[in-house]
Amino acid sequence: MKLIVAIVQDEDSAILLDDLMEADYRVTKLASTGGFLKSGNTTLLIGIDEEERINKCLEIINRNCKRREVTSTLMNLSIQGDGYMPYPLEVTVGGANIFILDVDEHVVY
Ligand code: 2BA
Numbered sequence: 001m002k003l004i005v006a007i008v009q010d011e012d013s014a015i016l017l018d019d020l021m022e023a024d025y026r027v028t029k030l031a032s033t034g035g036f037l038k039s040g041n042t043t044l045l046i047g048i049d050e051e052e053r054i055n056k057c058l059e060i061i062n063r064n065c066k067r068r069e070v071t072s073t074l075m076n077l078s079i080q081g082d083g084y085m086p087y088p089l090e091v092t093v094g095g096a097n098i099f100i101l102d103v104d105e106h107v108v109y
Helices: 010-022 051-064
Strands: 002-008 026-033 040-048 068-077 084-093 096-102
Touching (some): 002 051, 040 051, 051 096
Antiparallel strands (some): 002 096
């Protein structure tokens, strides 16, 4: 069994979840926060028994998740070190960051 951990943008998550459900994948959706931008994103846990279904799952994620340019305001310590200064930043946030893990065991009680 494999566990796909996919970090996607909130904007893409609803339609992605629908497509995964329709294709009969088992999914858990978690509300998460990116460490860099400190803004919300979505983490999906997808446990897959049959290895041959992994590529199809990746295809569905790829089809639904778009890269986007995001302008955000980060806070930086001022030169004097006595306060925080806002500064604008533009980054390209991935369509999806995906980790594929081997699962030793899956137990359901
Ligand atoms: P964030 O950590 O909020 O990062 C958002 C975007 O900011 C990143 O998009 C990247 O373009 C940029 N970024 C991140 N760290 C940076 C840095 N130190 N310097 C300059 N720019 C930086 P993505 O790479 O597509 O990542 C989207 C989200 O996926 C991340 O949100 C994080 O929640 C997750 N993620 C990405 N790589 C990860 C990893 N290796 N481990 C765990 N989570 C990861």
